[in-house]
Amino acid sequence: MNRHFDVIIVGAGAAGLMCAMEAGRRGRRVLVLEKAGRAGNKIRISGGGKCNFTNLEVSADNYLSRNPHFCKSALARYTQWDFMDLMSRHGLSWEQRDHGRLFCEQGAGAIVDMLLEECAAAGVGFHYDCDVGDIRREQDFSLHTSRGEFKGTSLVIATGGPSIPRMGATDFGLRVARRFGLRSIPFKPALVPFTFPSGFLARVLKPLAGISLEVRASCNGVSFREELLFTHRGLSGPVMLQLSSYWNRGDPVHIDLLPDREAVEWLKAEQGAHPNRHLKNLLADRLPRRLAGMLCEQEFGDQPLQAFSRRQLEHIGATLNGWRLLPGGTEGMRTAEAATGGVDTDELSSRAMEAKKQPGLYFIGETVDVTGQLGGYNFQWAWASGWCAGQVA
Ligand code: FDA
Numbered sequence: 001m002n003r004h005f006d007v008i009i010v011g012a013g014a015a016g017l018m019c020a021m022e023a024g025r026r027g028r029r030v031l032v033l034e035k036a037g038r039a040g041n042k043i044r045i046s047g048g049g050k051c052n053f054t055n056l057e058v059s060a061d062n063y064l065s066r067n068p069h070f071c072k073s074a075l076a077r078y079t080q081w082d083f084m085d086l087m088s089r090h091g092l093s094w095e096q097r098d099h100g101r102l103f104c105e106q107g108a109g110a111i112v113d114m115l116l117e118e119c120a121a122a123g124v125g126f127h128y129d130c131d132v133g134d135i136r137r138e139q140d141f142s143l144h145t146s147r148g149e150f151k152g153t154s155l156v157i158a159t160g161g162p163s164i165p166r167m168g169a170t171d172f173g174l175r176v177a178r179r180f181g182l183r184s185i186p187f188k189p190a191l192v193p194f195t196f197p198s199g200f201l202a203r204v205l206k207p208l209a210g211i212s213l214e215v216r217a218s219c220n221g222v223s224f225r226e227e228l229l230f231t232h233r234g235l236s237g238p239v240m241l242q243l244s245s246y247w248n249r250g251d252p253v254h255i256d257l258l259p260d261r262e263a264v265e266w267l268k269a270e271q272g273a274h275p276n277r278h279l280k281n282l283l284a285d286r287l288p289r290r291l292a293g294m295l296c297e298q299e300f301g302d303q304p305l306q307a308f309s310r311r312q313l314e315h316i317g318a319t320l321n322g323w324r325l326l327p328g329g330t331e332g333m334r335t336a337e338a339a340t341g342g343v344d345t346d347e348l349s350s351r352a353m354e355a356k357k358q359p360g361l362y363f364i365g366e367t368v369d370v371t372g373q374l375g376g377y378n379f380q381w382a383w384a385s386g387w388c389a390g391q392v393a
Contacts, residue, residue: 034126039115043379062377075384077384188339195234208290214227217242278302299316
């Protein structure tokens with residue numbers, strides 16, 4: 001068995017597969033080492049099985065990173081249109097949903113198959129169920145694995161982030177970075193539901209489990225307008241997942257339950273027009289009935305509108321437009337769709353993803369400190385960073 005390659009890629013996920021096919025096309029002898037029994041497990045479960053593979057609107061503003069400019073070069077060099085071209089060449093089509101999100105009509109597995117076909121055409125080799133242990137560098141990189149030792153002139157780390165550990169996700173990339181003297185930023189769960197103290201959960205949130213509605217939610221100066229979902233464990237839905245990436249322990253979140261109206265003005269007008277109407281019935285015109293009932297029982301009281309003073313109406317209106325909640329935490333890596341943090345971008349070239357201090361060593365995808373918002377941005381980063389490394393590794 002040949003044990004020396006031009007490029008060894010650790011991780012057959014979105015970024016690793018893209019890098020492998022690009023490097024293989026350049027005539028490089030490429031080997032991909034994957035811990036799992038098959039490629040692309042996170043692609044397969046993404047987007048409810050349909051893979052939200054990119055977004056029509058991609059810009060650096062959709063990413064979190066200590067250096068918000070780092071991702072610009074890669075995103076400009078390999079765009080969402082490039083990935084859509086690739087899919088078209090393979091006869092794959094997509095469906096556009098809200099916020100410019102694109103999903104594969106043939107299912108997530110079809111995207112993995114497409115990438116594997118491209119890799120096969122480019123002569124890329126794979127070893128699955130392969131645990132990588134020690135990595136050393138003399139002239140070349142030498143990897144000790146459960147399938148023996150392999151040597152590579154270039155080494156690409158594409159092992160993703162630690163979210164969903166039951167799928168085998170780890171912080172392997174950061175350990176390799178440390179091993180080679182590169183700085184990194186600790187991983188933190190992102191795109192993850194919020195949890196709440198047990199009393200508040202039982203009294204307020206659990207009775208509302210299953211309700212969803214469109215809200216505007218904000219924290220730390222960032223706000224999103226999307227669906228909120230009440231669950232038995234806390235708050236979820238796209239709007240909460242988005243916010244969680246920007247949230248730090250102890251931060252309150254504010255939820256505007258009536259994002260299209262100035263609630264105080266509306267309440268005052270209704271008080272004048274329908275003084276005998278009960279608050280709960282009025283709120284139920286604009287909010288799910290169970291939510292309107294809970295707010296009246298727990299927060300506002302339920303009386304005819306005329307019984308509320310001006311100050312009380314102002315308080316109710318302010319709460320409807322900015323319900324302040326204090327999460328106890330998040331569900332953590334167990335359910336997070338991504339993780340912020342990763343290899344510090346100051347250590348890498350933004351054009352090639354190559355370590356400045358270690359020529360020939362590359363980090364791509366979620367291992368790098370670039371994390372996308374919800375909506376296909378994480379895959380677009382994986383394709384773009386993998387493509388860039390694939391041009392030079
Ligand atoms: P990725 O995790 O894809 O691949 C890393 C690979 O490395 C894995 O195959 C892993 O087994 C392997 N590996 C890890 N350690 C190893 C080791 N030591 N040795 C060998 N191999 C090792 N994003 C998006 O844009 N749209 C979406 O719809 C979704 N949906 C979604 C749903 C769910 C449930 C999750 C958990 C995540 C998403 N995401 C998403 C995020 C997206 O899946 C993620 O950002 C990309 O898969 C990251 O691509 P990478 O190639 O960097 O890592």
